[in-house]
Structures are given as structure tokens and as C-alpha cells.
Amino acid sequence: MIFLSLKKIHFTCMCVLVFAAVTAHAESIPLEADAFTDYMATKIRSEVGGAAVSVKGPLTLSVGSLQANLDRLYSFCQRSGAACEVEINNYAKTVSGVLKERNAPIDKDAVRIVIRSSDYIKHAQASLGADAAGLQLRPLVTGLMAVVVLDAPRTIRPVTDGDRKKLGLSQEQLFDLGATNIRATLKPLSETAKPVAAGQIGTLPTSFYEVGRLTLHADWAELAASQNGTLLVTLPATDTVLYISESSPSAIDALKAMTKNIARKSPSPLSLEVLRWTKERWELVQ
Numbered sequence: 147m148i149f150l151s152l153k154k155i156h157f158t159c160m161c162v163l164v165f166a167a168v169t170a171h172a173e174s175i176p177l178e179a180d181a182f183t184d185y186m187a188t189k190i191r192s193e194v195g196g197a198a199v200s201v202k203g204p205l206t207l208s209v210g211s212l213q214a215n216l217d218r219l220y221s222f223c224q225r226s227g228a229a230c231e232v233e234i235n236n237y238a239k240t241v242s243g244v245l246k247e248r249n250a251p252i253d254k255d256a257v258r259i260v261i262r263s264s265d266y267i268k269h270a271q272a273s274l275g276a277d278a279a280g281l282q283l284r285p286l287v288t289g290l291m292a293v294v295v296l297d298a299p300r301t302i303r304p305v306t307d308g309d310r311k312k313l314g315l316s317q318e319q320l321f322d323l324g325a326t327n328i329r330a331t332l333k334p335l336s337e338t339a340k341p342v343a344a345g346q347i348g349t350l351p352t353s354f355y356e357v358g359r360l361t362l363h364a365d366w367a368e369l370a371a372s373q374n375g376t377l378l379v380t381l382p383a384t385d386t387v388l389y390i391s392e393s394s395p396s397a398i399d400a401l402k403a404m405t406k407n408i409a410r411k412s413p414s415p416l417s418l419e420v421l422r423w424t425k426e427r428w429e430l431v432q
Contacts, residue, residue, distance in 0.1 A: 175223065175230055179204045182220055189234060190214070193242040210245055215269075222413045233413055244301050252312055256296045257305065259324035259358040261381060263417060267291050270304070280307035282320055284361070287430050290381070290417055292361045294324050302354070325362055328355050335365050341372040342391050347404055350387040357381055357416070360428065370423045377423040378431060380405040383412035393422070398431065 176182050183205055190209060191199045197210035205216040219237055223230035262270075267283065282294035282305045294305040310320050332338070332355060342348040350356040359365060360379070370377035373391035378398065380388045382405040390401050398420060409415035420431040 175234065177224060179220065182223070183207065183216060186214075186216055186219075186234070186238070189238045190241050193238045194245055195242075197245055209241055212241075212244065214241060218414075226411075226413070229413070240301060243299075244303070252296065252309055254313060254323060255327060256298060257313075257320065257324045257327055258295050258297045258302075258355055259321065259328060259361050260293050260295050260302070260354050260384065261286060261357050261360060261416065262291055262293050262384070264289050264291055267293070280310075281305075282307070282310060282317055284321065286360060287419070287421055287428050289419060289430075292321070292358070294320050321361070324358075328358055328362065329365075332356065332359070335359060335362075336368055339369050339389065341369065342389070344392050344397070346390070347401060348389045350389075352385045354385050357384060357387055360387070360421075363423075363427065366423050367425070379421050379423070379428075380419065381416045381421075382406070382408035382418070384414040384416050386412070386416075393431075 176185050183201055183203075187199050187201055187207055190207065194209060198208070199210075200208045202208050202213065205220050207214040207216065219233060222233060226233075267281070271281065284292040286292050295302050296305055296309070305320065310317065313320070315323065332353070338350050338356070339348060350359070360381070366377060369389075376391050376393055378390050378393060378401065380401055382388065386408055388401060388405060388408075390397055401420060402418065405418055405420075409418060421428045422431050
């Protein structure tokens with residue numbers, strides 16, 4: 147199955163996360179579920195060459211040996227108008243990339259960590275069937291999970307237990323490797339997350355792996371200390387981190403309002419919850 151998402155896109159069968167950006171010509175896109183499914187089948191056939199593409203049900207396609215769930219893409223198109231066509235083209239092209247890359251050798255340097263909602267993981271597990279237990283997961287806070295993935299040139303797919311065994315690593319070693327690779331490929335947090343004053347909202351560069359930084363708990367200590375011990379963050383989308391340096395009701399309300407606005411516009415919304423950094427862990431702000 148593929149979890150094709152939006153933008154390099156997300157998990158579907160064999161779970162695949164994928165996300166990119168391309169231009170497209172204007173055309174009429176049906177917004178009724180069955181017609182949208184047929185439309186996407188035609189679009190994907192044009193990209194995957196000889197692989198068989200068939201409709202399994204509303205918003206569900208069989209693509210070769212994979213299953214593509216279209217519900218998140220369909221939901222985005224229902225609310226996003228003109229941006230829909232770009233994401234549809236992203237999706238179709240990345241499906242083709244998934245088929246080419248799913249059997250590629252596993253590169254340790256490609257291991258990363260991303261954050262996904264618990265509801266999203268449950269949906270992924272339901273789609274994966276017998277392979278669902280093989281996903282490499284850790285809870286971040288209630289409602290959010292850290293997921294180990296492989297970052298291929300065109301796709302991002304979850305690491306399964308079979309992948310872990312091929313790498314010869316324990317789950318703890320796998321998460322440590324993902325953390326090491328995030329630190330090696332991103333600028334130090336001290337360079338990308340500067341302290342913010344009261345009334346300001348900071349943000350990190352847009353990236354799935356910047357969001358994955360939240361699993362590197364100790365790395366946030368310096369920013370928290372520079373803000374007099376107060377660090378509140380939100381993750382409105384799978385590639386977006388917002389943060390503030392105060393915990394007053396008005397500051398939290400402002401943070402929540404910006405978070406909700408970004409999540410509403412994003413093709414890959416993640417969470418509206420506010421998290422507080424403590425020395426031991428991230429905690430939800432009640």
C-alpha cells in the first residue's frame with residue numbers, strides 16, 4: 147500500500163510518504179468521490195507506464211502491487227480550489243517514483259524521523275494489515291507519534307521491521323541513527339531557531355525534518371534557557387514548527403490562532419495542540 151501524501155506526499159500501502167512541487171495546466175477536476183477516483187486512476191496511468199492501475203473502491207486505487215488511498219488528497223481538493231491541480235500532479239508523479247524506489251537497497255544515511263498524528267498512524271496501520279506492527283514508532287505526546295522513515299530521492303516511506311532487520315539495528319539504534327542523520331543534514335538548531343521576544347511567534351525553516359527535530363529533546367534546552375525557561379511550540383503542518391517564549395493566555399491564544407490558520411491552508415495538516423518543553427519531555431498545554 148502507499149501512503150501518498152501531498153507535497154514530497156504521505157504513507158499509503160507499503161506505506162509511502164511523498165511530497166513535491168510541479169506546475170500544471172488548468173483542467174476540470176471532478177469533486178464527487180467516484181468521479182475523482184476515476185480521474186486519479188487516469189492521471190496515474192499516464193505516469194506509471196505499464197503498471198496496472200484499477201479502482202478498488204471510492205478514493206482507493208490499486209497501483210501495481212501497491213494501494214493508493216486518495217482520501218487526504220480528495221479532502222484537500224475539496225477545500226483548496228486552484229491548488230488542487232498542483233497537488234494532483236505531485237501525487238501522480240510521486241506514485242511513479244514510489245514504484246521505482248520501493249525495492250531499492252536501504253541506505254543508512256537515508257534514515258530520518260518525522261512526526262505524524264496518532265490518527266494518521268492508525269489509518270496507515272489499518273491499510274497495511276499484517277505489516278502494520280512493523281512500523282517503527284515512538285510516542286511524542288498524546289496524539290503525536292515519531293516515525294522512522296527512509297528519505298529516497300522522490301519519496302519518503304516508513305521503515306518496517308523487515309527494513310530494521312536488514313540494517314542489523316535494534317529499534318533504539320534505529321531512532322539514534324535517524325537523530326544522527328537529522329543533525330548531520332540540518333543546520334544547528336541554534337542557527338535556525340532564534341529566541342523570540344514577548345508578542346512574537348518564531349518559526350523554523352519549512353521541512354518535515356525540522357518538525358522531526360522535536361524528537362531531539364535535549365537540542366531544545368538552549369533555546370528554552372534563552373527564553374527564560376519558557377518554550378511553547380505547535381506543529382500546524384507536517385513541515386511547520388511555530389514557537390513562543392511566553393505562556394500567558396493571550397500569547398497562547400495568538401499562537402493557536404496562527405496554528406489553526408496554517409493548518410487550514412496546508413495540504414498536510416498535523417496538529418492544533420500546544421506543546422511545552424520541560425527538562426524531561428514535551429508536554430501538552432492543557
